[in-house]
Amino acid sequence: MIIVYSLGGSILADLDPDRIKQYAEALIELSNDHKIYIVVGGGRIAREYIQKARTLGASEIFCDNIGIIATRINAMILAAALGKAAPEDIAQNYSDAVESHYKIVVMGGISPGQTTDAVSAMLAERAHAERLVIVTSVDGIYTADPEIVSSAKKLNNITTKELVHLAMKTDMKAGSRSPIDPLAAKIIERSSIPTAVVNGKKIENLKKGALGGHDGTEIKKE
Ligand code: UTP
Secondary structure, eight states, X not given: OEEEEEEOHHHHHTSOHHHHHHHHHHHHHHTXXXXXXXXXXXXXXXXXXXXXXXXXXXXXXXXXXXXXXXHHHHHHHHHHHHGGGSOSSOXXXXXXXXHOOSSEEEEOOOSSSSOHHHHHHHHHHHTTXXXXXXXXXXXXXXXXXXXXXXXXXXXXXXXXXXXXXXXXXXXXXXXXXXXXXXXXXXXXXXHTOOEEEEETTSTHHHHHHHHSOOSSEEEEOO
């Protein structure tokens, strides 16, 4: 099976090297039977640098470009942990990624105005992936931001149409915190890629999100 992961930067960047190694080992194990693509997010370092640049008067596109660099630094940290299982140079674009002969391919952001969720959805299209797994630091998709709205409920299942509706309410600014960005939602809708949103704090969710049995949100066409 071809699996694309969107690995939120908050999952990797704040972790100690031993824990990053555990993620790498889980991915290497999966790569024995599957082709794995991993798009790594920017997490805290992206948000901090974007905030500093914005305070200094940078434009949103400038801030997006800072975010992209942060995602690539995090992707390199994962590549370091993967060792010989993945190329040392992270993929710089979709062609690089799909043309790689490695069983594991790592990349970060690509172009301004989106997040790595959108990159992972487009990579899933390009690679004809059978499964997209969005690995975040929350339990799945909620009806609203649970940190702001205490009555927000987690959704176990959601249609691609409902996903687009929810995603359209989110902010498009550089570094904005949202469960899934609007462009990613539209790509998932148009391609009907079977997608899971899972909490990456539990490492077993990498496997369960791809192969079944996860307790996050499953996104399907009607
Ligand atoms: P992330 O993909 O990490 O955003 O990109 P996120 O989903 O908000 O964060 P986490 O990792 O799940 O916590 C960080 C920022 O980098 C820019 C955007 O500004 C984004 O908010 N970015 C990233 C781009 O402009 N283009 C890309 O292709 C990727």
